[in-house]
Amino acid sequence: MKHAYATASGPLPVLDGLDVSVPTGTFAAVVGPSGCGKSTLTRLVAGLLKPDEGEVWLHGERVKGPRKTVGMAFQNPVLLEWRTILDNIILPLEIVAPRMPRKDRVDRAMELLEMVGLTGFEDKRPSELSGGMRQRASLCRSIVHKPDVLIMDEPFGALDAFTREDLWQTMRDLRRAEPFTAVLITHDLRESVYLGDQVIVLSGRPARTQYVMDIDLPEDRALDVLYTPPVADMLHILREQIKIAQGREEGGH
């Protein structure tokens, strides 16, 4: 896949030679140097941008424009303050399933709230919740309509380290409860290994697929797995790959 942005000083090539494949039901973590084109990749997968060359396919269908069956989560949860947490979570269902009875929508949202430990907060406003709780609610909203793919652009980036690790566990619990295909953009290598079935390292801009690591850890991994020798080895390899990616960028390619 290839993509360049039109800028005042001419085209800015952002992706060139990017080839990513995420099997249905698996979790891909994408890492790479700052500014290499990771967010651009998410916009292409969501159908918000069209690649100059190449194609994006989702569940056997070519992506030609924005899709309703994509879930998105960002660093800032962007919950609507004039809606309760419950009504924020059911928002995608109002768009994707307008004829679904309210009771079914509420049941679905309550089921997710329970999975992320937010039962009892459904009638609160977003500002009454902590940052970590808001991000939990945002995760519920991003999967409430059972999207084909969940795209996350650094959803845990703004949280403190302990809250972030809690959210990693919540994410794994959610996936065990209802498997979905996910693409996570992150700057955190530990996060990529803990959450990913594969970690994709992008090169410096213009980004291509530089390295792919399959993560072979137990399905029910606990956070402690991050402190074991096999994971230390994986993190070491990924760090080396990031350094190579940064070097390529500095080389002015």
Ligand SMILES: Nc1ncnc2c1ncn2[C@@H]1O[C@H](COP(=O)(O)OP(=O)(O)OP(=O)(O)O)[C@@H](O)[C@H]1O
């Ligand atoms: N709409 C746009 N028009 C022009 N240039 C853009 C546009 N969006 C992004 N860029 C440029 O494209 C490059 C890649 O941006 P992108 O946001 O995809 O990178 P990123 O890897 O997500 O960055 P970071 O890791 O810092 O979040 C950057 O140099 C950015 O300035």
